[in-house]
Amino acid sequence: MTHRFAHGAMATQFVFLVEHDDARNAGQLCREAFHQIDRLETELSRFDSSTDIASISQLKPRDLMVLTLDAFECLKMAQFVAADTNGAFDVTIGSVFAAWRNPDGTPRTPSLDELAAARERTGWQLLMMDEESHFVGVRKTGVQVDLGAIGKGYALDCAAAIFEEWGITRALLSAESTVLALDPPEGKEGWTVNADAPMLLCQRAASSSGIAVQGQHIFDPRTGQPVRDRTQVWTLAPTAAWADALSTAFFVMSATEIEEYCRQHVEVSSIIIDSQKRYFNLKSNLGEKT
Amino acid sequence: MNIEVPNGMTRRQFITAGAAASAWLAMSKTGLAQAAAAAPPSDQVNVALVGCGDQGRVLVNACLKIPCVKFRAVCDIWPYAQRYGSRYLGKYGHETNVYADYREMLEKEKGLDAIICASPDWMHSPITCAALEAGKHVYCEKLMSNTVEGAKQMVLTQRKTGKLLQIGHQRRSNPRYLHAKNKIIDEAHLLGRITHASGQWHNVKKDDRTCAAKYELDEATLKKFGYDDMHQLLNWRWFKKYGGGPICDLGAHQIDMFTWFLNANPKAVIASGGIDYYKTHEWYDNVITVFEYDTKDGVARSMYDVLTTTGSLGFLEKYMGIEGSMVISEMPRWNQVFREKATAPEWTVWGEKGLVKRVEDTAAANAEEKKAAEVDVRLAASPPPETWEIPVLLDKPPHQPHLENFFEAIRKGAPLNCPAEVGYRSAVAVLKVNEAVVAQKRLEFKPEEYRI
Numbered sequence: 001m002t003h004r005f006a007h008g009a010m011a012t013q014f015v016f017l018v019e020h021d022d023a024r025n026a027g028q029l030c031r032e033a034f035h036q037i038d039r040l041e042t043e044l045s046r047f048d049s050s051t052d053i054a055s056i057s058q059l060k061p062r063d064l065m066v067l068t069l070d071a072f073e074c075l076k077m078a079q080f081v082a083a084d085t086n087g088a089f090d091v092t093i094g095s096v097f098a099a100w101r102n103p104d105g106t107p108r109t110p111s112l113d114e115l116a117a118a119r120e121r122t123g124w125q126l127l128m129m130d131e132e133s134h135f136v137g138v139r140k141t142g143v144q145v146d147l148g149a150i151g152k153g154y155a156l157d158c159a160a161a162i163f164e165e166w167g168i169t170r171a172l173l174s175a176e177s178t179v180l181a182l183d184p185p186e187g188k189e190g191w192t193v194n195a196d197a198p199m200l201l202c203q204r205a206a207s208s209s210g211i212a213v214q215g216q217h218i219f220d221p222r223t224g225q226p227v228r229d230r231t232q233v234w235t236l237a238p239t240a241a242w243a244d245a246l247s248t249a250f251f252v253m254s255a256t257e258i259e260e261y262c263r264q265h266v267e268v269s270s271i272i273i274d275s276q277k278r279y280f281n282l283k284s285n286l287g288e289k290t
Numbered sequence: 291m292n293i294e295v296p297n298g299m300t301r302r303q304f305i306t307a308g309a310a311a312s313a314w315l316a317m318s319k320t321g322l323a324q325a326a327a328a329a330p331p332s333d334q335v336n337v338a339l340v341g342c343g344d345q346g347r348v349l350v351n352a353c354l355k356i357p358c359v360k361f362r363a364v365c366d367i368w369p370y371a372q373r374y375g376s377r378y379l380g381k382y383g384h385e386t387n388v389y390a391d392y393r394e395m396l397e398k399e400k401g402l403d404a405i406i407c408a409s410p411d412w413m414h415s416p417i418t419c420a421a422l423e424a425g426k427h428v429y430c431e432k433l434m435s436n437t438v439e440g441a442k443q444m445v446l447t448q449r450k451t452g453k454l455l456q457i458g459h460q461r462r463s464n465p466r467y468l469h470a471k472n473k474i475i476d477e478a479h480l481l482g483r484i485t486h487a488s489g490q491w492h493n494v495k496k497d498d499r500t501c502a503a504k505y506e507l508d509e510a511t512l513k514k515f516g517y518d519d520m521h522q523l524l525n526w527r528w529f530k531k532y533g534g535g536p537i538c539d540l541g542a543h544q545i546d547m548f549t550w551f552l553n554a555n556p557k558a559v560i561a562s563g564g565i566d567y568y569k570t571h572e573w574y575d576n577v578i579t580v581f582e583y584d585t586k587d588g589v590a591r592s593m594y595d596v597l598t599t600t601g602s603l604g605f606l607e608k609y610m611g612i613e614g615s616m617v618i619s620e621m622p623r624w625n626q627v628f629r630e631k632a633t634a635p636e637w638t639v640w641g642e643k644g645l646v647k648r649v650e651d652t653a654a655a656n657a658e659e660k661k662a663a664e665v666d667v668r669l670a671a672s673p674p675p676e677t678w679e680i681p682v683l684l685d686k687p688p689h690q691p692h693l694e695n696f697f698e699a700i701r702k703g704a705p706l707n708c709p710a711e712v713g714y715r716s717a718v719a720v721l722k723v724n725e726a727v728v729a730q731k732r733l734e735f736k737p738e739e740y741r742i
C-alpha cells in the first residue's frame with residue numbers, strides 16, 4: 001500500500017509517498033521527518049534576523065561566525081555547486097533579489113546604480129568557510145545569503161536519512177519541483193515522475209526549473225538580470241540538494257555549458273524540454289527525440 | 291512515451307554530495323582556517339549538557355557561538371540522544387564523555403564548572419540540586435520545576451551552595467525585550483499606566499512523537515529512570531508525572547513576561563481548559579486564563595491563552611496602557627508600539643532619542659487626508675493610533691544572550707537576568723493555573739507564596 005503524507009514548510013508543500021504495510025508506522029516516520037524539516041526551516045531561514053543565514057549579512061571582513069551543522073552543510077553544498085558551475089548558481093544573490101523587489105515583495109526594476117551596488121555584494125567567492133571550525137567569514141560587508149534554491153533539496157536529503165534510519169525505504173519524497181526517489185515500490189523499477197513525459201526514478205533526485213514554476217523569477221548571478229523565456233530543464237543527480245541547486249544553475253547556463261557539466265560529472269544528467277515539447281537528453285547524447 | 295533516465299551513480303552509491311563538497315572545500319584555500327585557528331583562546335568554562343533532546347540541541351548551537359564554552363560531557367538516559375549530542379559536539383572539536391545517569395556524571399567529571407539542564411521538567415529539581423551540591427553552576431530550562439516544592443528546593447540549594455542558578459526564561463536577556471521594558475516602559479513611560487496585558491501561544495496541531503523501533507529503550511532502562519514507556523518519555527510534556535502541560539511548557543514564557551513588564555506578581559487567577567482534542571494525553575490541550583495584579587500604578591489584568599490545535603498568529607504579548615500599547619514577541623514580526631493620539635503627548639522626541647522608531651503608515655496617511663476632506667465623525671471620535679516600532683533587533687539565536695549572561699556571571703560576576711528567586715515566582719504563578727482549571731473558581735495568591 002502506498003500512503004501519502006503532506007506537510008507545509010519552507011513556503012512549500014512537502015509530499016511523501018511511502019509504500020509500507022503499516023500505515024501508522026509510515027505516518028509516524030513522516031511526522032518525525034517533518035519535525036526535522038521544521039527545524040531546518042528555522043535554521044536555514046533568511047527572514048528571521050536571529051538565524052545564522054540572516055546574520056551573515058551583518059558580518060564584516062575579519063569577523064568569524066560559527067554556523068549550525070545544517071546551515072554549514074547546506075551552505076557548503078551551495079558553494080560547491082557555485083564553484084563547479086562558475087557562479088551560474090550562487091546563494092549570495094540575496095542583494096540582487098532585493099534590488100528587483102519592493103519592500104512588500106512586488107516586482108520593480110532597479111536603476112543601474114542600484115543593480116551595480118547589489119552586484120558588488122554578490123559572488124560566491126565573497127564567502128569563506130572552514131570545515132574544522134564551522135566558521136564562515138566574508139570578504140565584503142553586506143553579503144546576503146538566500147538558500148531558497150537549495151534548502152528544499154537539502155531538507156529532502158535530511159528526510160531521506162531519517163527514512164534510512166527507520167528502515168522504511170520504499171518512498172518518493174518531494175517538495176515543489178524537486179523529487180527524491182528512494183527505493184521503488186515492490187516489483188517496480190522506479191517511481192514514475194511526470195516531467196511532461198513520465199520518467200522512472202530510483203535512488204535518484206530530479207529537479208525542474210523553468211517558467212512553468214509559478215512564474216517565479218530566476219536571476220542570472222553572473223549578470224544580475226532575470227532570465228526569461230527559457231525552456232524547462234530537468235536535472236537528475238544523486239542527491240536532492242545537488243539536483244535542486246543544479247536545476248537553477250542549468251536554467252541560466254547555455255545548452256553547451258550544461259552538456260559540458262554533465263560530461264564532467266558522471267552522476268549528473270539533464271533533460272531540456274523546449275517549447276515544442278521536444279526533449280533533449282544531454283547525458284546519453286540521445287539527441288533530439290519526438 | 292517515457293523519458294529515458296540515463297544511468298549514473300545512485301543516491302546510495304553517492305550517499306552525500308556533502309562528501310564531494312567537503313573534498314572541494316578542503317582543496318580550496320580560503321584562508322579562513324588560519325584565521326579560525328588564530329581566534330584568541332579565552333578563559334574556558336567547562337560545561338556538561340544534561341538532556342540532549344530538541345531544546346538541548348538548541349542550547350548547544352547557541353553555546354557553540356560563545357567562545358569561552360567548552361563541553362566536556364553529555365548526559366541523557368537515551369543512548370540515541372546521547373550519541374547525537376556527543377557526535378555533534380565532536381564535529382566542533384568538543385570531546386565529550388557520555389553518561390546516562392547525571393549522578394554518575396557528577397561523581398566522575400571533576401573538572402566541570404557548569405551544567406546546562408534541558409531534561410523534562412520533573413527532573414529539573416533533582417538534577418539542578420545535585421549539580422549545585424556538587425559545586426557546579428547551573429543553567430536550568432524553564433519551567434523551573436513542575437512542582438512548587440521542587441522549585442523551592444532549587445532556591446534553597448542555590449542559597450546554601452552559593453553557586454549560580456539561571457532559569458531559562460530567555461526573553462529576560464533578549465535585547466528587544468530589555469529595550470522595551472527598561473527604556474520604553476520604565477524610562478519614558480510611553481504606555482502610561484498599563485491597565486491590561488494579553489498574550490497567546492498557538493501551536494498547530496501535532497501528532498505524538500515516536501522514534502524508529504531500533505532506538506526504543508528497553509523496559510528495564512525506562513523503569514530505572516522513572517518512565518512508564520517510550521511513548522511517555524518522548525511525549526513527557528503531556529503527562530502529569532513529568533510536566534505541567536502547555537501552560538507550563540509555553541505559557542511559562544509569557545506569564546513570566548507579564549510579571550516582569552508589570553513589575554508585579556499575580557494576586558489572583560481564573561482559568562478554563564480541557565482535554566478537548568487529543569485522545570492520548572493527560573494534560574489540557576488548551577487553557578485560557580485571566581490574572582489580576584496590583585501594580586504600583588493600580589490594578590491590572592492579563593488575558594492569556596495557550597492553544598495546541600491551531601497555529602493562528604503564533605506567539606506574542608501585548609501591553610495596553612492609557613497612552614499607548616505595545617505588541618512584542620520573540621518572533622521578529624510582532625513589533626509594534628502604538629501611540630494613543632487622544633491621550634498621549636507627541637513621541638517625536640523619543641523617536642529622536644532612538645527609543646522608538648516611526649513606521650510610515652501609508653494607509654493611515656490616506657485616511658488622514660480623507661478625514662480632512664470629509665470630516666468623518668467616527669475617525670474624529672477615535673483617531674487611529676500612530677504606529678511606531680521597537681528599534682532593536684535580536685541578531686543572535688534567541689537563547690544566546692541568556693546563556694551569555696550566565697557565562698558572564700560565572701566569569702565576571704555579572705548579575706543574572708533570571709536568578710532562582712525570579713524563576714521561582716514565575717513557577718508559582720504558572721503552576722496555579724492548572725489548579726484554577728480544576729477548582730473552576732478564582733484562586734488568590736497569598737503574598738507569602740512568592741517568598742522563601
Ligand SMILES: NC(=O)c1ccc[n+]([C@@H]2O[C@H](COP(=O)([O-])OP(=O)(O)OC[C@H]3O[C@@H](n4cnc5c(N)ncnc54)[C@H](O)[C@@H]3O)[C@@H](O)[C@H]2O)c1
Nearest residue numbers: 341342343344345346366367368371408409411431432433
Ligand atoms: N526556553 C525555551 O524556549 C524552551 C523550548 C523548548 C523546551 N524547553 C525546555 O527544555 C526542556 C527539554 O525539552 P525538550 O523539548 O528538549 O524535550 P525532549 O523530550 O526533546 O528532550 C528531553 C531529553 O531529556 C532526556 N531525559 C529524560 N530524562 C532524563 C534524565 N533523568 N536525565 C537525563 N536526560 C533525561 C530525554 O531522553 C530527551 O533526550 C524542558 O524543560 C522544556 O520545558 C525550553
